[in-house]
Amino acid sequence: MAFNGKTILITGATGNVGSAAVKEFLKQGASVIATSRSKASLDKLTAKLQEKSVPTEKLIPITVDISNDQEVSKVANQIREKTLPEIDHVISSSGPWWKFDHLYDVTFEQWNEVMSANVNPHFIMYRNFIPLLLNRPGSSYTLVTGASGLIDEIGPQKIPSGITGITQTVLYGISRVGRYETRNSAVRFNELLISYRIEDDDTYNKLVSEGKISETDKFFTSSSKFGTIFPKIAKSNVKSEVIKIGSATDLEEFEKNQA
Numbered sequence: 001m002a003f004n005g006k007t008i009l010i011t012g013a014t015g016n017v018g019s020a021a022v023k024e025f026l027k028q029g030a031s032v033i034a035t036s037r038s039k040a041s042l043d044k045l046t047a048k049l050q051e052k053s054v055p056t057e058k059l060i061p062i063t064v065d066i067s068n069d070q071e072v073s074k075v076a077n078q079i080r081e082k083t084l085p086e087i088d089h090v091i092s093s094s095g096p097w098w099k100f101d102h103l104y105d106v107t108f109e110q111w112n113e114v115m116s117a118n119v120n121p122h123f124i125m126y127r128n129f130i131p132l133l134l135n136r137p138g139s140s141y142t143l144v145t146g147a148s149g150l151i152d153e154i155g156p157q158k159i160p161s162g163i164t165g166i167t168q169t170v171l172y173g174i175s176r177v178g179r180y181e182t183r184n185s186a187v188r189f190n191e192l193l194i195s196y197r198i199e200d201d202d203t204y205n206k207l208v209s210e211g212k213i214s215e216t217d218k219f220f221t222s223s224s225k226f227g228t229i230f231p232k233i234a235k236s237n238v239k240s241e242v243i244k245i246g247s248a249t250d251l252e253e254f255e256k257n258q259a
C-alpha cells in the first residue's frame with residue numbers, strides 16, 4: 001500500500017486515461033479526489049470500480065466543471081481550509097477527441113468550445129493547484145498530452161489530427177513553461193506524452209474478442225494495462241521531463257527503469 005496517507009487529485013477521471021489512474025492509486029491505498037462535470041458519470045465510475053473489487057472507501061468524487069476557474073478555485077480553497085484533504089499528486093488528464101473534417105469548417109463557437117474543453121482546464125488546474133505543491137516535498141504534477149499536435153494523421157485509419165492537434169500544441173507550451181518554472185521547486189512537474197491508443201477495458205476486451213486487435217498489439221492497449229504508469233511517475237525522481245510513451249514496449253521500459 002505504497003500510497004497510504006497520500007491524496008491524488010485526478011481530472012478527466014471518467015475518461016479512458018484518468019479512470020486508469022483512479023483505479024491504480026486506489027488499489028495502492030491512496031485517497032483519490034476524482035473530478036467530473038457529471039455526478040452520474042462519477043456514480044458509474046464508482047460502480048465499475050466496485051465491480052472489479054477495487055476499494056472505493058477512499059474515493060472522493062467531486063462534481064466540478066474544470067473549464068470554470070471559479071468552480072476550480074473553490075476546490076483549491078476547500079483544500080486550504082482542510083474540508084478536502086491536502087493533495088500530494090495531481091494528474092491533469094482531460095480533453096476529448098474532436099471530429100471535424102476540416103479546420104476551415106469549424107465555426108468560431110465550435111473553436112471556443114474546443115479550447116474551453118481541451119486547453120482551458122489544464123491552465124485552470126495548473127494555476128490553482130501548482131501553488132499548493134510548490135513547497136510540498138515528494139509531490140508531483142503530471143500533465144497528460146497526446147501526440148496529435150506532432151503529426152497530421154492518427155492511427156491506421158489516418159484520422160486527421162486537426163483541431164485536437166492544435167489544442168495539444170498549446171498543452172506542449174504549458175508543459176514547457178511549467179517544467180521550466182517549477183524546476184527549482186519541491187514539486188516534480190512532468191508531461192506524459194502518450195502516442196498510442198488507450199481504450200476503456202470493456203471496449204478493449206470486445207475488440208480483442210472480435211479479433212479486431214490482438215493482445216500482443218504494441219500500439220493499442222487498455223486502461224487497466226496503462227494505469228500502472230501513474231503511481232510509478234508519482235513515486236519516481238523524474239522531474240521537469242516529457243515522458244514519451246508510444247507503445248507497450250515504451251511503457252515496460254519506463255516502468256522497469258523506475259522499479
Ligand SMILES: NC(=O)c1ccc[n+]([C@@H]2O[C@H](COP(=O)([O-])OP(=O)(O)OC[C@H]3O[C@@H](n4cnc5c(N)ncnc54)[C@H](OP(=O)(O)O)[C@@H]3O)[C@@H](O)[C@H]2O)c1
Pocket residue numbers: 011012013014015016017018035036037038041066067093094095096097116117118121144145146147194195196197198199
Ligand atoms: N485515450 C487515448 O488513446 C489517448 C492517447 C493519447 C493521449 N491521450 C490524452 O489523454 C487525455 C485524456 O484522454 P481520454 O482518452 O481519457 O479522454 P476521454 O476518454 O474522451 O475523456 C475525456 C475526459 O475529459 C473530461 N472533460 C473535462 N472537461 C470537459 C469538457 N469541457 N468537455 C469535454 N470533456 C471534458 C471528461 O470529463 P467529464 O465528461 O466526466 O466531465 C472526460 O473524463 C487527453 O489529454 C488526451 O490527449 C489519450
